[in-house]
Amino acid sequence: MTYAKRIGPRGAAGGGEVLLEPYLSGWRGLIRFLQSLGAVFSFISKDAVAKVALLEGHQQQHGFVSLQSLVQHELAAGPAALRARSDSGCRTVLRLHRALRWLQLFLEGLRSGEPRTSVLCTDAYNASLAQHHPWVVRKAATVAFCALPSRDAFLEIMNVGSQEEAVAMLGEAIPYIGDVYSITQELFTQHKLLDLP
Numbered sequence: 263m264t265y266a267k268r269i270g271p272r273g274a275a276g277g278g279e280v281l282l283e284p285y286l287s288g289w290r291g292l293i294r295f296l297q298s299l300g301a302v303f304s305f306i307s308k309d310a311v312a313k314v315a316l317l318e319g320h321q322q323q324h325g326f327v328s329l330q331s332l333v334q335h336e337l338a339a340g341p342a343a344l345r346a347r348s349d350s351g352c353r354t355v356l357r358l359h360r361a362l363r364w365l366q367l368f369l370e371g372l373r374s375g376e377p378r379t380s381v382l383c384t385d386a387y388n389a390s391l392a393q394h395h396p397w398v399v400r401k402a403a404t405v406a407f408c409a410l411p412s413r414d415a416f417l418e419i420m421n422v423g424s425q426e427e428a429v430a431m432l433g434e435a436i437p438y439i440g441d442v443y444s445i446t447q448e449l450f451t452q453h454k455l456l457d458l459p
């Protein structure tokens with residue numbers, strides 16, 4: 263979970279750039295953590311792995327440094343062409359962007375002290391990703407959430423020291439996640455990309 267801190271530089275707040283390298287390495291760290299929670303979550307981690315791999319491919323092919331440069335490059339082909347693509351970087355970032363909102367809400371809940379992580383996780387999911395998922399995915403996700411370890415165990419496996427230290431780390435990491443979320447939200451709103459199919 264030290265990875266959450268690396269998702270983006272705090273200094274980027276207020277319309278700065280989201281650098282692709284730390285963004286993707288942050289996601290890789292989160293995915294490793296998710297994989298360590300067990301096979302029940304593998305349908306989720308597989309989807310996230312595929313999305314990160316797609317973005318790595320685009321990054322390597324075009325040498326994008328930031329989310330902004332990826333969006334600019336894909337928009338240059340015109341909005342209609344972008345909407346028609348099922349492998350665009352933009353629609354893929356949008357999926358991860360919605361998942362980042364889930365993460366932000368979930369970590370805030372974890373920090374707040376509610377002991378039932380499955381309740382926290384379900385609430386965070388319903389307030390974010392769920393509205394974009396079909397019934398069958400929502401059902402599978404809700405079942406998987408029941409397998410989450412308790413808050414105490416969860417803070418322990420984050421492996422950042424005592425519970426107090428883990429909670430303090432969350433307090434530091436959550437604002438970074440919020441910055442990346444708001445910069446991306448602004449970028450996608452500006453270019454009318456928030457409903458990319």
Ligand SMILES: CCCCCCCCCCCCC/C=C/[C@@H](O)[C@H](COP(=O)(O)O)NC(=O)CCCCCCCCCCCCCCC
Nearest residue numbers: 263292293295296305306309310357358361364399403420
């Ligand atoms: C700790 C528990 C982790 C629970 C993860 C919560 C997120 C639940 C997501 C459920 C997604 C189910 C899989 C299917 C997804 C796709 O259908 C769907 C749409 O994609 P499409 O438009 O290409 O078809 N994909 C998505 O919405 C993207 C989902 C990406 C999920 C990334 C989850 C990473 C979670 C990292 C957890 C780390 C917790 C760390 C806490 C210290």
